Amino acid sequence: MSKIVRTAANLLFPFVLIFGFYVIVHGHLTPGGGFQGGAVMATGLAMIIAAHPFGRVKNAFRKDLLKVVEATGLTLFLAVAVSGFISGGPFFYNWIAHAGGLFGGVPTAAGNLNTGGIIPLLNVFVGLEVLGALTIMILYMLAGAKENS
Amino acid sequence: MNFINALPYLAIVILSLFGLTMMLTQKNLLKIIMGVALFEAAVNLFLVTLGYRNGGIAPIFTNAPDSPLMVLPTVQALTLTSIVIGLATTAVLLSFSIVIYKKYGTVDIDAIKELKG
Amino acid sequence: MKQLWILAATLIFAAILTFLISTGDLTFGQPAMADMDDYYIENGVEETGANNIVTSIVFDYRGFDTLGEATVLFAAVLGVGVLFRKLNTEEEEAE
Numbered sequence: 001m002s003k004i005v006r007t008a009a010n011l012l013f014p015f016v017l018i019f020g021f022y023v024i025v026h027g028h029l030t031p032g033g034g035f036q037g038g039a040v041m042a043t044g045l046a047m048i049i050a051a052h053p054f055g056r057v058k059n060a061f062r063k064d065l066l067k068v069v070e071a072t073g074l075t076l077f078l079a080v081a082v083s084g085f086i087s088g089g090p091f092f093y094n095w096i097a098h099a100g101g102l103f104g105g106v107p108t109a110a111g112n113l114n115t116g117g118i119i120p121l122l123n124v125f126v127g128l129e130v131l132g133a134l135t136i137m138i139l140y141m142l143a144g145a146k147e148n149s
Numbered sequence: 150m151n152f153i154n155a156l157p158y159l160a161i162v163i164l165s166l167f168g169l170t171m172m173l174t175q176k177n178l179l180k181i182i183m184g185v186a187l188f189e190a191a192v193n194l195f196l197v198t199l200g201y202r203n204g205g206i207a208p209i210f211t212n213a214p215d216s217p218l219m220v221l222p223t224v225q226a227l228t229l230t231s232i233v234i235g236l237a238t239t240a241v242l243l244s245f246s247i248v249i250y251k252k253y254g255t256v257d258i259d260a261i262k263e264l265k266g
Numbered sequence: 267m268k269q270l271w272i273l274a275a276t277l278i279f280a281a282i283l284t285f286l287i288s289t290g291d292l293t294f295g296q297p298a299m300a301d302m303d304d305y306y307i308e309n310g311v312e313e314t315g316a317n318n319i320v321t322s323i324v325f326d327y328r329g330f331d332t333l334g335e336a337t338v339l340f341a342a343v344l345g346v347g348v349l350f351r352k353l354n355t356e357e358e359e360a361e
Contacts, residue, residue, distance in 0.1 A: 027318065027321050028315075028316035028317060028318050028321050028322070029209075029211050029316075029317050029318060030209070030211060030318065031207065031209065031318070031320075033318075033321050033324065033325075034325075035229060035233055070340070070343065074336055074337075074340055077333070077336060078333070081329065081333065091330075092326075092329040092330065094313075094314060094326055097313070097314055097315045098315060104315075105315075106315075107210075107311050107315050107316070107317055109210065109211070109212070109213070110211065110212065111211040111212070111317055115315040115316065115317075116314070116315050116316045117314060117315050117316070117326070118325070118326070119314065119315075119316050119321060119322065119325045119326060122325045122329070122332075123321075123325070126332070126336060129336060129339065129340070130339065133339050133340065133342070133343045136343055136346075136347070137240050137342075137343055137346050140244075140346050140347060140350045141243070141244060141247060141346065141350070143350065144244070144247055144248070144251075144349075144350040145247050147251070154293060154294045154295070155287065155288070155292075155294065156294075157294055158287045158292060158294070159287075162280065162283045162284060162287065165283070166276065166279070166280055166283075169276060169279060170272075170276055173272045173275065173276070174269075174272055198294065199297065200297060200303075201294065201295055201297075202295060202296070202297065202300075203295040203296065208307060208318075208319040208320055209317060209318050209319065209320075210311055210317040210318075210319070211317045211318070219307050219319070221297060221300060221303040222303060222306060222307065222319045222320045222323055223302065223303050223306065223323060225320045226320055226323045226324045226328060226331075229320075229324060230324075230331060230332070230335045233335050233338070233339060234335065234338055236339075236342075237338055237339055237341070237342030238342075240342055240346060241342055241345045241346060241349075244345070244346045244349045244350065245349065247349075248349055248350075
């Protein structure tokens with residue numbers, strides 16, 4: 001793409017990532033959550049992939065790192081779900097919710113970030129998984145389509 | 150039955166008919182995949198339409214008025230899952246169409262019929 | 267001839283859908299049974315501590331379905347990786 005598009009993409013890229021992270025972390029207070037914020041962050045990465053020529057993009061993204069990010073997201077999601085057995089509850093029990101400490105506060109009408117129990121943790125891990133999954137799919141399809149040309 | 154009350158359901162019927170005719174009559178593989186995506190969009194709209202209450206606000210308690218009337222939140226959770234599954238289906242279908250184009254050189258479904266007969 | 271079958275199938279589908287919607291008990295704006303959702307709206311904030319009722323349903327009350335959905339997304343990435351696998355190893359051997 002032309003120089004204007006490349007410069008604009010480079011300029012907007014950190015802001016899109018920050019906005020996506022905001023949507024992920026505030027999932028229990030405002031509309032949004034893990035899947036939506038993960039899609040916004042993957043859109044930021046897709047903007048960079050679309051703006052730069054393919055030779056530069058192929059060596060800039062390490063596919064192994066993205067695969068590790070995606071697998072870590074799903075594994076940690078499962079670990080948080082299994083950790084409900086710690087306090088004697090069933091699978092997926094929300095044992096952090098009203099117990100004080102991190103994410104265990106009291107919900108208010110104006111939105112307290114310190115509440116929610118296991119919900120913000122699950123949001124972050126699902127966001128990591130969706131980011132890794134969408135970027136891996138775009139990179140594989142681009143490499144497969146550009147094989148001969 | 151009141152016609153104005155049934156207007157969202159009429160829109161869902163029209164959208165799903167568009168998706169169905171695109172799936173049945175088009176010859177280009179990418180347009181068939183677009184028909185599948187349109188049909189899934191109609192189904193998601195139907196799910197969200199089932200949970201509306203007259204005069205209700207979004208089911209979020211941040212900066213909400215006291216004792217508000219809220220729409221049903223369960224169908225919105227079902228729609229979220231349905232959207233992600235639609236994304237996964239479309240991604241695998243498009244990967245198939247890339248591989249078919251690599252092998253045959255065309256995406257016209259009349260020229261790809263090697264399994265026929 | 268094939269066009270005639272397609273037209274007949276589309277007309278039958280349209281007739282079935284319109285018949286179901288016009289004579290069924292679907293009213294827009296007044297859901298018939300809302301007892302479960304009223305329970306979620308009343309007690310959702312106290313039990314889970316989250317202001318967003320939809321997120322508390324997706325991740326706390328029905329968290330098992332979200333686990334299945336994350337697995338479906340993972341399986342889709344596996345499917346795309348399998349389809350493009352031969353091309354990737356050809357590129358790595360050529361380097």
